[in-house]
Amino acid sequence: MSTTADMSAQLFDVAIIGYGPAGVTLANLLGQAGLSVCVLEKEAAIYPLPRAIHFDGEVMRIFQSAGLRPQIEAISRPGLKGMHFLNASGETLLIRGGTNAHGPHGCANNYYFHQPELEQVLRDGVKRFAQVRVCLEHEVTQITQTPEQVQLEVRDLQAGSSGQVRARYVVGCDGARSLVRKEIGSPMKDLGLHQPWLVFDVILKKGAPALPDHTVQHCDPARPMTYCNVTGNRRRWEIMLMPGDDPATLVQPETLWKMVSRWLTPAQADIERAVIYTFHSVIAEGWRQGRLLLAGDAAHQTPPFLGQGMCAALRDAANLSWKLQAVLAGRAPDSLLDSYESERSPHVNEFIELAVRLGDIIQTTDPELARERDQRFKAGQPEIFEFPSPRLGPGLLLGDTAPVGQPFPQPILADGQLLDTLLGERFAVIGRQALLSSVTAATRQLWQQADVVQLPAADPSLSAWLDEQHVDAVVLRPDRYIMGMATSPKELETITARMPCL
Numbered sequence: 001m002s003t004t005a006d007m008s009a010q011l012f013d014v015a016i017i018g019y020g021p022a023g024v025t026l027a028n029l030l031g032q033a034g035l036s037v038c039v040l041e042k043e044a045a046i047y048p049l050p051r052a053i054h055f056d057g058e059v060m061r062i063f064q065s066a067g068l069r070p071q072i073e074a075i076s077r078p079g080l081k082g083m084h085f086l087n088a089s090g091e092t093l094l095i096r097g098g099t100n101a102h103g104p105h106g107c108a109n110n111y112y113f114h115q116p117e118l119e120q121v122l123r124d125g126v127k128r129f130a131q132v133r134v135c136l137e138h139e140v141t142q143i144t145q146t147p148e149q150v151q152l153e154v155r156d157l158q159a160g161s162s163g164q165v166r167a168r169y170v171v172g173c174d175g176a177r178s179l180v181r182k183e184i185g186s187p188m189k190d191l192g193l194h195q196p197w198l199v200f201d202v203i204l205k206k207g208a209p210a211l212p213d214h215t216v217q218h219c220d221p222a223r224p225m226t227y228c229n230v231t232g233n234r235r236r237w238e239i240m241l242m243p244g245d246d247p248a249t250l251v252q253p254e255t256l257w258k259m260v261s262r263w264l265t266p267a268q269a270d271i272e273r274a275v276i277y278t279f280h281s282v283i284a285e286g287w288r289q290g291r292l293l294l295a296g297d298a299a300h301q302t303p304p305f306l307g308q309g310m311c312a313a314l315r316d317a318a319n320l321s322w323k324l325q326a327v328l329a330g331r332a333p334d335s336l337l338d339s340y341e342s343e344r345s346p347h348v349n350e351f352i353e354l355a356v357r358l359g360d361i362i363q364t365t366d367p368e369l370a371r372e373r374d375q376r377f378k379a380g381q382p383e384i385f386e387f388p389s390p391r392l393g394p395g396l397l398l399g400d401t402a403p404v405g406q407p408f409p410q411p412i413l414a415d416g417q418l419l420d421t422l423l424g425e426r427f428a429v430i431g432r433q434a435l436l437s438s439v440t441a442a443t444r445q446l447w448q449q450a451d452v453v454q455l456p457a458a459d460p461s462l463s464a465w466l467d468e469q470h471v472d473a474v475v476l477r478p479d480r481y482i483m484g485m486a487t488s489p490k491e492l493e494t495i496t497a498r499m500p501c502l
């Protein structure tokens with residue numbers, strides 16, 4: 001009997017279509033919350049070749065909240081050395097600095113990794129949850145939605161049979177060609193960039209020359225290229241296609257080795273793969289229709305100049321996970337799920353627009369424009385390279401200005417503990433003792449009933465943050481974004497009244 005035939009009797013809380021980075025992260029977060037989940041993935045195994053190689057500190061914090069930080073740290077490399085911009089003659093124009101220090105998320109700001117290894121750690125993480133069922137080689141072919149549930153037609157590719165899976169909500173983590181997006185009928189907003197690049201991955205052999213530890217942007221108008229140290233012996237070049245390039249010739253070993261001959265010879269490394277990707281910049285308009293939702297590349301695609309596509313996918317998972325939990329538990333109305341797109345779409349839009357602008361600068365092929373750019377770099381006008389921390393769009397936020405809508409930092413507390421470990425995956429009120437003690441008894445009781453963490457800001461890092469913001473309390477959502485700030489019991493009570501966990 002096919003896997004799906006024996007599952008049609010069960011109504012899952014959530015079905016996830018697609019087991020790439022978005023799907024596997026969401027499965028971990030929902031599994032950890034005890035929800036019943038069915039994951040459907042058409043491929044038999046993890047895609048063996050890397051696409052993403054970088055994630056940021058906020059994403060490490062999401063892995064931490066999924067209980068997998070040590071395992072991810074074991075297979076990733078903190079990117080401490082920054083990014084160097086070189087002109088056509090190899091002169092350094094600008095260094096966008098790295099740092100040894102922990103960033104605001106209680107870890108390094110950037111990490112490099114081999115994507116199949118990362119996905120394996122995340123898939124192993126899902127095995128912790130008996131109520132999460134993973135069906136590989138199962139392709140979803142049709143989606144039918146009623147007011148109460150969604151029914152999926154699923155083809156078991158190994159058995160050659162079909163069956164149904166039913167769930168209260170379905171999240172399409174099914175990538176750029178998403179079936180769920182087609183079913184919702186969401187148009188794609190085009191942010192302008194569609195540029196083919198060659199991605200060339202090599203594994204260095206013993207005795208290979210020492211290549212830079214840091215990322216290098218070769219801003220050569222004759223052939224823009226990016227070089228990255230991935231992890232271990234893996235190195236990557238991303239190479240822009242130029243007018244007149246023949247894609248079939250470009251991926252031939254002779255052409256590849258010629259393009260990197262300044263640094264390596266064929267005797268010094270093995271080719272892992274060479275493939276041409278067209279980088280897109282698009283966002284779906286409509287991430288939800290009833291019980292269907294989109295996450296990851298199904299909802300947005302960004303050129304990888306900031307290494308942010310997968311990061312955005314994981315932020316989607318973190319935003320959606322606690323909202324699905326609250327709605328499925330009956331603690332919040334279904335309309336809470338509308339705030340998922342309204343919050344996440346402007347946020348990812350900002351990253352994509354910046355990646356497109358950065359791409360325009362790196363991809364300059366006009367020698368005169370390249371000279372002007374190089375002059376600006378040398379004169380130290382690199383405003384565009386500030387890594388953004390956009391606010392979420394309108395949704396479950398009380399306040400119109402930063403830092404409301406941004407992630408709360410994760411300090412290491414005086415006792416050595418990371419803040420998120422202390423808070424858990426819950427709403428939290430961090431405030432001065434005097435304010436926490438002066439809310440009404442009814443509010444305190446609501447916090448207790450809803451398991452809201454109350455943390456007096458005794459730790460110096462927390463009181464310093466409140467001082468800086470000139471407030472006496474801050475309310476955090478389970479995804480660590482700041483929901484609101486307060487200076488009076490009344491303000492704190494207003495925020496409390498909006499918490500969907502109550």
Ligand SMILES: Cc1cc2nc3c(=O)[nH]c(=O)nc-3n(C[C@H](O)[C@H](O)[C@H](O)COP(=O)(O)OP(=O)(O)OC[C@H]3O[C@@H](n4cnc5c(N)ncnc54)[C@H](O)[C@@H]3O)c2cc1C
Binds near residue numbers: 052139
């Ligand atoms: C060259 C390159 C470099 C990149 N570098 C970075 C980087 O450094 N950092 C970064 O953050 N991002 C980077 N990205 C982007 C990143 O790889 C993607 O954003 C990320 O993989 C998206 O994950 P996902 O889970 O949304 O989609 P996918 O990884 O595409 O997963 C979708 C899954 O859904 C499955 N599926 C589809 N349809 C069905 C169906 N009907 N039934 C069942 N299963 C289905 C597919 O088989 C697939 O496994 C890069 C991308 C490229 C191309």
